[in-house]
Amino acid sequence: MSTDVRRLATVLAALLLASLAAAPARAADGTGGPAAGQRIATALRGSPVYVDEAYADAVPPARQRQLAERIRHTGLPIKVVLTPLTKGDAFDGDSDVLAGTVRDRLPEQRELVLITTDGDFPDSLRGFEWPADTHQARDAVAAAGFLEGMRDAGLADLTAKAVDLVAEGRGRQRHEEALETLDGSAPAGARASERPASGPSSNTAGARWLWPLVAVPALALIVLAASTLVRARRTSPAVPQLVFAAARAADETRLRSQAEAEVIALGEATRAADASTPGLQSALDAYATAGKVLDEARGLPDLAGVLALVKEGRDALDGTPGLPLCFFNPLHGAAAHRTAWRPLGRRDRLDVAACQECTDALRNRRAPEVLTDRGEGGRTVPYFEVPAGRSVWAATGYGSLMTVSAGLAQDGRCRS
Numbered sequence: 001m002s003t004d005v006r007r008l009a010t011v012l013a014a015l016l017l018a019s020l021a022a023a024p025a026r027a028a029d030g031t032g033g034p035a036a037g038q039r040i041a042t043a044l045r046g047s048p049v050y051v052d053e054a055y056a057d058a059v060p061p062a063r064q065r066q067l068a069e070r071i072r073h074t075g076l077p078i079k080v081v082l083t084p085l086t087k088g089d090a091f092d093g094d095s096d097v098l099a100g101t102v103r104d105r106l107p108e109q110r111e112l113v114l115i116t117t118d119g120d121f122p123d124s125l126r127g128f129e130w131p132a133d134t135h136q137a138r139d140a141v142a143a144a145g146f147l148e149g150m151r152d153a154g155l156a157d158l159t160a161k162a163v164d165l166v167a168e169g170r171g172r173q174r175h176e177e178a179l180e181t182l183d184g185s186a187p188a189g190a191r192a193s194e195r196p197a198s199g200p201s202s203n204t205a206g207a208r209w210l211w212p213l214v215a216v217p218a219l220a221l222i223v224l225a226a227s228t229l230v231r232a233r234r235t236s237p238a239v240p241q242l243v244f245a246a247a248r249a250a251d252e253t254r255l256r257s258q259a260e261a262e263v264i265a266l267g268e269a270t271r272a273a274d275a276s277t278p279g280l281q282s283a284l285d286a287y288a289t290a291g292k293v294l295d296e297a298r299g300l301p302d303l304a305g306v307l308a309l310v311k312e313g314r315d316a317l318d319g320t321p322g323l324p325l326c327f328f329n330p331l332h333g334a335a336a337h338r339t340a341w342r343p344l345g346r347r348d349r350l351d352v353a354a355c356q357e358c359t360d361a362l363r364n365r366r367a368p369e370v371l372t373d374r375g376e377g378g379r380t381v382p383y384f385e386v387p388a389g390r391s392v393w394a395a396t397g398y399g400s401l402m403t404v405s406a407g408l409a410q411d412g413r414c415r416s
Helices: 003-026 033-046 061-074 095-104 137-144 155-168 171-180 205-235 238-272 280-296 300-318 356-363 392-399 404-409
Strands: 049-051 078-082 112-117 125-130 337-341 350-354 372-374 380-382
Touching (some): 033 049, 033 078, 033 095, 061 155, 078 095, 095 112, 095 125, 112 155, 125 155, 137 155, 155 171, 280 300, 280 404, 300 392, 300 404, 350 392
Parallel strands (some): 049 078, 078 112
Antiparallel strands (some): 372 380
């Protein structure tokens, strides 16, 4: 390993240690996972609203009392937990961990609707419900940030709207309607499981508290990586992996959460479908297969396959199969066009489905952004360059070359 690479690794490690030392500082005073969960649960027994001191300016005591009264008027078992979430804290920055921890410490609460801050988007909210999605809480809370007039709302107003939508009981419908109003149409493949990036103003106390923690190390990493990457590429292929490994891991974690939510949503859609729906059995098969692939997923290519299966299931239910996910990178979403494309080193052309971005790149003779996988010798290559006998994703093109369900069903096919 070259001196530049060693220096880069040392500095990166120091930055990570510094950020980790700062992030869990809140947990070091006895507010670690179980203790923090118990503290929040105890507070919720006295009031349905818990607000961390970091959000005291955004949701002052008077607004907390108003929220509590609003919740009592609904007659529903709604609890609100507003607390900053960041990697390395008491809940490892994960809304699901926060919700599960609090739920476990409220055993007497047989039914519970929990509204929490979002670990991925600090200015947004997440909805959870036990034992089932009776009040469509997940969709209702997700819809709140998309509604007209709420995109720049404060945290207190956003939470109040989320409570109202849960009480309304039409969260799924409201979420679909809200998505349709975004730029005139819903994003391709958008579902309630996708977390809204909009919400209260970023100048809340929580955002001010999180910004230095995230931005300073990030800026340092970018500057350091940019200054050494050119030299290091000439001496060691490990440098790109060193610089981008953490980002890829974060992407995988987020995509796994999205895939889980998409599979759950597809299952709910199949259960709600009429028994006479022509594509119901195909949708059920896609749902079952997607769940199995998700359980065994080992990286981004497998998780993208889950999304492709979910789309097949959705198309089967709708009875109007559309284009599959983008061939070049299924994480781009549904394709917009089919186009002829000749892989490098081959004479034949393939008829593939591509999103608008990738289609434009091909028309302008630019290489589209592609999803990568591990090829021969562990090299990172475009996923479609992995031998089809080793990768069902290369064999199917995530639906462009054949349906993913058919590819998985063929004997001798396995995921790379």
